[in-house]
Amino acid sequence: MTEFFMSLGMTFEWAWAVATLVGILAISLIVMFSVAMVIYVDRKVLGAIMLRRGPNVVGPFGLLQSFADGLKVFLQETIIPSAANKGIFLLAPIITFTVALAAWAVIPFADGVVLADINVGLLYILAISSLGVYGVVMSGWASNSKYPFFSAMRAAAQMISYEVSIGFILVCVVLWSKSFNMTDIVMAQKGHGLGFVNGFFFNPLLFPIFVVFFICALAETARAPFDLTEAESELVAGYQTEYSSMSFALFWLGEYANILLMCSLCTLLFFGGWLPPVELGPLYYVPGIVWFLLKTFMFFLVFSWIWATVPRYRYDQLMRLGWKVFLPMSLVFVAVISSWLMATGHFGEQFAIIDWGQS
Amino acid sequence: MIETLAFYLFAGLVIAGGVMVIMSRNPVHSVLWLILAFFNAAGLMVLVGAEFIAMLLVIVYVGAVAVLFLFVVMMLDIDFAAMRAGFIKNFPLGIAIAVILLAELGLGLGAYGAGGIELGTADGTAAVRSDVSNIEAIGALLYGRYIILFEIAGIILLVAMIGAIVLTHREPKPGARGRQDIGKQISRRPEEATVMKNPEYGKGVEL
Numbered sequence: 181m182t183e184f185f186m187s188l189g190m191t192f193e194w195a196w197a198v199a200t201l202v203g204i205l206a207i208s209l210i211v212m213f214s215v216a217m218v219i220y221v222d223r224k225v226l227g228a229i230m231l232r233r234g235p236n237v238v239g240p241f242g243l244l245q246s247f248a249d250g251l252k253v254f255l256q257e258t259i260i261p262s263a264a265n266k267g268i269f270l271l272a273p274i275i276t277f278t279v280a281l282a283a284w285a286v287i288p289f290a291d292g293v294v295l296a297d298i299n300v301g302l303l304y305i306l307a308i309s310s311l312g313v314y315g316v317v318m319s320g321w322a323s324n325s326k327y328p329f330f331s332a333m334r335a336a337a338q339m340i341s342y343e344v345s346i347g348f349i350l351v352c353v354v355l356w357s358k359s360f361n362m363t364d365i366v367m368a369q370k371g372h373g374l375g376f377v378n379g380f381f382f383n384p385l386l387f388p389i390f391v392v393f394f395i396c397a398l399a400e401t402a403r404a405p406f407d408l409t410e411a412e413s414e415l416v417a418g419y420q421t422e423y424s425s426m427s428f429a430l431f432w433l434g435e436y437a438n439i440l441l442m443c444s445l446c447t448l449l450f451f452g453g454w455l456p457p458v459e460l461g462p463l464y465y466v467p468g469i470v471w472f473l474l475k476t477f478m479f480f481l482v483f484s485w486i487w488a489t490v491p492r493y494r495y496d497q498l499m500r501l502g503w504k505v506f507l508p509m510s511l512v513f514v515a516v517i518s519s520w521l522m523a524t525g526h527f528g529e530q531f532a533i534i535d536w537g538q539s
Numbered sequence: 540m541i542e543t544l545a546f547y548l549f550a551g552l553v554i555a556g557g558v559m560v561i562m563s564r565n566p567v568h569s570v571l572w573l574i575l576a577f578f579n580a581a582g583l584m585v586l587v588g589a590e591f592i593a594m595l596l597v598i599v600y601v602g603a604v605a606v607l608f609l610f611v612v613m614m615l616d617i618d619f620a621a622m623r624a625g626f627i628k629n630f631p632l633g634i635a636i637a638v639i640l641l642a643e644l645g646l647g648l649g650a651y652g653a654g655g656i657e658l659g660t661a662d663g664t665a666a667v668r669s670d671v672s673n674i675e676a677i678g679a680l681l682y683g684r685y686i687i688l689f690e691i692a693g694i695i696l697l698v699a700m701i702g703a704i705v706l707t708h709r710e711p712k713p714g715a716r717g718r719q720d721i722g723k724q725i726s727r728r729p730e731e732a733t734v735m736k737n738p739e740y741g742k743g744v745e746l
Contacts, residue, residue: 193541268571299672303594307581310602314574317606321567321613329613336606343602360674 203295207284215436216246221477222436222484229488256425261323264422268322273423273430276315280437283308287444288363290454290468301362302350305445306343309400312438313339316409316419319431323422331418334495335402335409341502342399348510349393352517353449356380358527366453376459378452385520389513390450392506394482397442399502401435403483405490406498443479444472451475542586549582566612574605591674 185195220235220243227234235242260266286301288294298304313336320332354360357368357380373382380386399406410418420431447453453475454468493501521527556576560569577600584593681689736744 197541265565265567268567298590300590300594300674303591303598307594307597307602310598313602313606314609317609317613318571333610336610340603340606 200295204285207295208281211281211284211437211440212433214440215433216250217243218440218480219246219249219432219436221480222487225481225484226488229485250429253425253429258425258427259422261325261422263324265322265324268318269422270427272315272319272322273427273434274315275318276312276434277430277437279308279311279315280434280441283441284437286362287441287448288366288453289472291363293469294363297361297363299359299361302354302360302365305441306347306350309438309441310339310343315431315434319423320419323419325422327415328419328421331409331415331421334415335419338402338406338408338498338502339400341499342396342506345392345502345506345510346396346400348507348514349389349396350449351514352386352389352510353380355514355518355521356383356386356526362448362453366448366455369452370455371459372452378455378457378459379450380452381450385513385517386450389510390446392510393450394446394479396506397446398483398486399498401439401442403439404487405493407492408495408498411492439483440476440480443476443483446479447472447475545582546586549579549586552576552579553583566615567609570605570609570612573608574601577601577605589673591677 185198186192188195190198223245224234224242235245238244238248260269283305285295286298286304288297316335316339317332320328320330320335323329353365357365359365359368369379371378372380381390398404402409409415410420415421420428423431451457454472456463456466456471553576556572556579559572560576563569563572577596581593581596581601584590584596738744
């Protein structure tokens, strides 16, 4: 896109800046629109599993329900509790929302369709997602109310615990794909399974950690069965209890943007991103972005399916699962996978590339 | 142009954040300003081309250390009067530290003016190499030349971790209800958990 703006007579720096801004706007708009549609899908799936209709009044098949809800919260009055810490109270939803959008900068939607193709892409996602906890903790503390505070404590502990396992799982993927760059990770999956299936999930060593990653993604985004932070039977509505109007909507949008991000990460890291499921000539005529969106949407359907099916965990069980099951398991897999790769000579001559000389 | 703007933005925010950490009255606000400072320091790292260090700074300091800070500070019940009393008592110590820091800063500036220290070997191997990404370069050094130091650091951290666990570990008191045994709970069947009785009218059940 930079070239296009340069052809309009701009210098490279300005063209780059304008192109980046346009890219940011485009990605935010697409993500926000997907979030609106995905909320509708979520409610429809939940309705179908509970044998009711779900939203069906606004627009054809209720398709415009999310936009109607958006309009409603927009017109509501913003209520700030008198005992709240005003600045932080208002800052918290903005942080949640911004952080949820910022991570999309390094997600490749198709070959080359990525805002920032940096070589530490995966680390960037890890860094940004570790910021997500601040929105929750700040909102819980600034509300100056007991239930939001309990919820914030729960959320912080939960997110930190599961981020550790996610980190180790990403190490496994990085070991196999030899890169932190998202595009390279996807390309490394081309023909990975028997030279025919595109995706790491087909690998018997990586499939178990994919399952762990998926469960960690549920916990990281505080979706059922790990939605302890919003457990309505214990904590009213969790950290969002005191929020209304747009600040509530920002939490809501940020939450779903995070869920979509986790779905797209599953796609990119284990299911071959924009590559078609199998290596077959005709399948490459379908644009890459269609495959990417289809796979992401499939994971989202699984997310809402799980929401409708599984009962909520107890908090001590959640912690036990994170620290005593997933952490040792992912650690063992890091050891097993790296020794397997060393034994099979996966890295080849790569160790000899950099010669720093003797000290 | 953009680099210069970004540098002044990040550097200004780091300094502003640092000042606000010590100026703000509320300790929670202090921690939040500290996080802002960390975050902008990471931005500065990106500007000098050390993107790996920048990401590690965010992941480790912002994502883990500062969250724990925030946790502890939020739970504290702070008595502002006691804090002021401490301020008078610790004033001389604080002044001493401030003077030392100022002297070091002056020394550093003087040394920089005198030309600074040349790092690296005589043949200039410490120069920036553009042919390797900085993850690869750091990896090659950590797991190559400095492997012993790296492993010693790892062992020290492991010992510290085990020490913390041993110090805080408590055996359950004898007589207290034991830990939950999930396997035992799941394997329990209705036949061994319930007894069917058909009591006569007006009479109780003997178990």
